[in-house]
Amino acid sequence: MNFLRLATxxxxxxxxxxxxxxxxxxxxxxxxxxQGNVLTQDMVSQLRPGLTKDQxxxxxxxxxxxxxxxxxxxxxxYSLRKGNSGDxxxxxxxxxxxxxxxxxxxxxxVSAATASDAVRPGNSMQExxxxxxxxxxxxxxxxxxxxxxxxxxxxxxx
Numbered sequence: 492m493n494f495l496r497l498a499t500x501x502x503x504x505x506x507x508x509x510x511x512x513x514x515x516x517x518x519x520x521x522x523x524x525x526q527g528n529v530l531t532q533d534m535v536s537q538l539r540p541g542l543t544k545d546q547x548x549x550x551x552x553x554x555x556x557x558x559x560x561x562x563x564x565x566x567x568x569y570s571l572r573k574g575n576s577g578d579x580x581x582x583x584x585x586x587x588x589x590x591x592x593x594x595x596x597x598x599x600x601v602s603a604a605t606a607s608d609a610v611r612p613g614n615s616m617q618e619x620x621x622x623x624x625x626x627x628x629x630x631x632x633x634x635x636x637x638x639x640x641x642x643x644x645x646x647x648x649x
Contacts, residue, residue: 521574528552528567530584535597538586542594547586554586563588567599 530551537550547565548554554565569582584599637645 523574524572525570527555527569527582528584529569530567530582535584538594538597540594540596544588544592547594551584551586563590 528551534551538547542550551567555568556566558564558566565586565588567582567584567586569580569584571580572578573580582600585597586594587596587598589595
């Protein structure tokens with residue numbers, strides 16, 4: 492009887508121990524974690540001096556940080572942590588207003604406000620004076636994307 496109890500306990504402990512270890516060739520799936528505001532160069536290029544806070548909020552979205560001690564500055568942060576490699580990509584973008592609530596300047600990971608330029612990666616913080624950007628600079632017209640049936644009709648020749 493003692494041998495049967497001992498064999499049952501040994502079998503139970505070995506079963507429990509087998510469930511706790513994971514073989515080296517098995518890797519768990521880790522997801523990409525994205526936090527903050529995603530800002531594109533097209534969104535930044537729409538900013539012009541003199542825009543109100545509501546207009547800026549409409550273009551860029553709600554800021555991550557709107558501090559009561561710095562009411563004239565909004566902060567937009569973006570962070571992407573890759574699940575498989577653990578690499579972290581960070582962006583910071585600041586919007587500054589005057590006393591009347593009008594847009595004065597922006598700073599952060601930005602480049603010149605043309606649609607052909609892209610946001611530079613890394614830690615390249617710079618300030619962009621919106622007064623130097625001409626009001627006549629416009630993004631190139633985008634061609635309307637056709638739907639599924641529109642593309643089929645286009646291939647047929649209609």
